Each structure stands twice: as structure tokens, then as C-alpha cells.
Amino acid sequence: MPGTEIKIFDPAQGFAPLTKTDGITDATVTKRSNRWWMAAAGQILGEHGIHLFSASLPEGAPLAATGWTITADPSDSAKPALLAAYDASHSWDFKGGRHCPSYVKGFDPHRRDWVERIYYAGSAENYWGPYNIGYLEWDGIRWVDQPAPVFAANEEWEHGSVYEPNLIFHDGKWKMWYVAGSNQENYIVHGYAESEDGRTGWSKHNVFFPPQEKVFDFCVIPGRNGFEAVFSRVWLGKGEPPPETGLWWSEAQTPSSDLSDWSAPVQIMTAEDRGWHAGPWKPSAHYSEIDRDKLLIFFDGVYGMYNFTLGCLEIARPA
Numbered sequence: 001m002p003g004t005e006i007k008i009f010d011p012a013q014g015f016a017p018l019t020k021t022d023g024i025t026d027a028t029v030t031k032r033s034n035r036w037w038m039a040a041a042g043q044i045l046g047e048h049g050i051h052l053f054s055a056s057l058p059e060g061a062p063l064a065a066t067g068w069t070i071t072a073d074p075s076d077s078a079k080p081a082l083l084a085a086y087d088a089s090h091s092w093d094f095k096g097g098r099h100c101p102s103y104v105k106g107f108d109p110h111r112r113d114w115v116e117r118i119y120y121a122g123s124a125e126n127y128w129g130p131y132n133i134g135y136l137e138w139d140g141i142r143w144v145d146q147p148a149p150v151f152a153a154n155e156e157w158e159h160g161s162v163y164e165p166n167l168i169f170h171d172g173k174w175k176m177w178y179v180a181g182s183n184q185e186n187y188i189v190h191g192y193a194e195s196e197d198g199r200t201g202w203s204k205h206n207v208f209f210p211p212q213e214k215v216f217d218f219c220v221i222p223g224r225n226g227f228e229a230v231f232s233r234v235w236l237g238k239g240e241p242p243p244e245t246g247l248w249w250s251e252a253q254t255p256s257s258d259l260s261d262w263s264a265p266v267q268i269m270t271a272e273d274r275g276w277h278a279g280p281w282k283p284s285a286h287y288s289e290i291d292r293d294k295l296l297i298f299f300d301g302v303y304g305m306y307n308f309t310l311g312c313l314e315i316a317r318p319a
Contacts, residue, residue, distance in 0.1 A: 003268065003315030006065035007276050008298070010309045018070055020045045020079040024053065025308040027298045028103045028118065029284045035059045038068070038284075038298070039083055039101045039118050040310065050097025050127060052083035052120065052136075062289045063296055065312035084136045089122065089145035092132065096123020099131070099163060100217075100282060106169025109197055117198065119176070121163035122149065130161035133178065135198070150199045153180060157189055157207060164282070166219045167198075170255050174198035177208060177218035186236045190215040192257045208259055214245075219283045224317070226253040229262065230297055232281040235271065245271035247280050247299065249318045266318045268297075277301020277309050293317045 009015065009024040026041035036057040041050055054071045061067060073079040086094050101120045108115045116138040121131040132149035153162045158180035167176045173194045181188040190209035193202045209215040218231040228251045235241035247269035252262045271279040280299040288294040293316055301309040 003313050005269075005274060005277075006312045006314065008065060008068055008310045008312055010276055011307050012276075015070060015080075018072060018078055018080055020076070021053075021070075023308045024055070024070060024080075025300050025310050026100050026282050027055075027284055027300075027310055028101045029063075029286060029298050030103045031063070031286075032116075036061065036063050039103060041097070041099055041101065042080060044079055049094060050099060051080075052098045052101055052118070053080040054083050063286055065296065065298075065314065083118070084143040084145050087145060088147040089134065092124045092149055093120075093122025093134065093145075096126050096129065096131070098122055100165065102165045102167050104167040104169055104174070104198075106167075106174050106198060107172070118143065119165045119167055119198075121165065128184065129163065129182065131163035133162055133165050133176075151176070151178075151193070151202060153205075155180075155191075155205045158191065158205065159185070159187060162191070164217055166217060168220050168255055169198075172196065175220075175255055175257070177220070179216055180205075181211065183236055187211055188214060188216060188234075188236070190218060194257070206257065208257065216281045217283055219285055220255050221285050221287075223251055225251055227251065227255045228285075230268070230283040230285040230295075231265075232283060232299075234281050235279060241271040241279055243270065245279055247283055247297065247313065249295075268315055268318060269299075269313055273303075274301075276303055277311055278303065280311070280313075287317075 011022050024042045027038045029038045055068045071081045073081040099121045101118045105116050117135040119135040133151040134149035136143040164179035175194045189211040192208040195202045216232045216234045220229045235245045248265040250262045250265040282300040284298040297313040
């Protein structure tokens with residue numbers, strides 16, 4: 001399916017005027033107040049850790065692939081500002097970093113109020129996991145870290161690691177699709193669980209996509225006929241990736257935890273090497289405010305060994 005691929009951030013081009021970062025990737029995109037905003041992962045040159053940063057479009061500007069400005073550290077304009085401190089979470093997410101954020105707004109029944117959260121995967125050991133899932137929460141002034149993760153592997157098929165969360169709040173439930181397993185084992189499986197408060201009482205962890213499908217993300221958004229999902233299939237083995245590697249689209253009347261309720265998926269992007277990326281993953285999708293038939297999908301890419309990029313696929317709504 002034809003579409004337009006636009007590069008947003010590439011370490012080869014730098015991040016001027018910021019000179020103390022070498023990568024911005026793993027975006028979760030949303031509109032907060034009157035501004036399109038993203039949280040994304042990256043590193044600060046010369047410092048330990050994978051952190052979460054932010055970027056935004058000008059206030060009032062419609063959603064677009066271009067025009068994004070990374071938020072700078074107020075004390076050092078060459079550095080990106082940390083999205084949140086590590087005051088409470090240091091023991092479980094600082095050594096391994098904060099990865100794959102997912103923004104969601106939902107209702108907290110204990111506080112009896114709506115809250116904004118950014119779920120992410122963190123590791124107490126190293127960059128490669130094993131991971132647990134926790135969140136930052138907006139307190140009206142800043143994003144606040146939490147003293148412990150809220151979701152951990154508890155099934156044998158999860159191989160002790162859960163990451164790549166994608167969440168929505170629907171029908172009184174915090175619903176999460178996530179990856180389990182280990183990239184190093186060439187084993188990933190996609191799971192699903194839900195909770196009334198997004199912290200405790202998670203339902204039984206169920207397999208959503210089996211490991212042979214190699215599904216790495218499942219991003220659900222409201223759609224024309226109910227709900228839609230954009231998800232990635234990745235290739236972790238040796239040699240050329242199979243043709244099914246890339247981004248896919250599907251729809252359902254409700255954000256169902258049963259894969260059979262979703263329509264037959266349509267491939268919208270392949271793993272073809274574009275120079276600045278190959279094998280896209282981590283989609284964050286929204287429809288254009290100007291053209292309601294145009295879907296903008298922010299995605300991760302990589303070239304070389306560790307040159308991580310961020311791009312956007314603009315495409316007409318799949319039939």
C-alpha cells in the first residue's frame with residue numbers, strides 16, 4: 001500500500017541546537033491541551049542511561065511529521081530535558097533505562113478522578129532487560145515517577161520479561177497489549193491484560209499473538225467503525241526479513257482482547273531498506289485533523305548497528 005515516509009529525527013543529521021544527545025526514538029504521540037506532544041526515549045552524550053524526553057509542535061498547529069522541537073534542559077540548552085526525575089524509581093528503572101513509552105488518559109477509581117500516565121518498560125539490571133512495566137503520572141505540574149513497577153511477568157510463556165506496553169482506557173478498564181520474552185532468544189510473544197485502576201488487580205495474562213507471529217507492538221486508537229490498530233511484525237533472526245515484516249492495520253468494533261474479533265490485517269509498510277531505516281516498529285497512530293482519511297503513523301527505524309531513527313508514515317485509511 002503506497003504511502004509517504006518522512007524522516008523526523010536521525011542521529012546522522014544531529015539534533016541542533018541540542019548537541020548532547022545521539023538519538024530520539026520510541027515516540028508516543030498525543031494532543032495535550034492545544035498542542036501535539038510526544039514522549040520519546042534517548043540518551044544524553046557522556047551520561048549513563050536511556051531516558052524519556054519530550055518534543056512538541058507549535059501551539060495550535062495541526063498534527064504533522066515536520067516541525068517538532070525537542071524540549072531542552074532549562075539549565076543546559078544543549079541537552080534534552082528529562083521527562084521525569086528518578087526520585088522514587090531509581091532502583092528499578094535507572095540502570096536499565098526507560099523504554100517504549102505509551103501515553104494514556106484514564107479514570108482512577110481510588111482518586112475518583114481522571115489521570116494522565118505514561119507507561120514504560122524499565123529494568124533494574126541492564127539495557128537488554130529483563131523488564132517490568134511501570135508509569136509516570138502527571139500531577140498538574142510535572143511527571144512523577146513511581147517507587148515500583150505495576151506489571152511484571154507471571155506466566156511461563158513470558159520468559160520473565162514484559163515490555164513494549166500499549167494502553168487505552170475503555171469501558172472502565174485500563175487495557176494493555178504488551179510484548180513478553182527476550183529478543184536475544186529470538187522469542188517474543190504478544191500478551192494482553194487489563195485492570196480497573198491500571199496499577200493492581202490485573203487480569204490473567206493471556207497470549208494475544210503467538211510467538212511465531214513476531215508481533216512487537218499493538219497500538220489501538222478510536223476509528224471510524226469502532227477501533228483500529230496499527231502493529232509491527234519484526235524479524236530477529238539472521239538473513240533477509242520475510243515479506244510479512246513491517247507495519248499492519250486492522251479494525252474491530254471494540255478494543256477486544258480476542259484476536260478473532262479483529263479484521264484480517266492489511267500490510268501498510270514493508271521492511272524495505274530506505275537507507276535511514278529498515279524494518280519499522282513502535283507505531284503511534286493518529287488521524288489528521290485536516291484530512292480525516294489520512295493516517296499519520298510515527299514509527300521507529302534503525303540503520304547500521306545502533307543508529308535509531310524516528311519517522312512518520314502518512315497513508316490513506318486502509319480499506
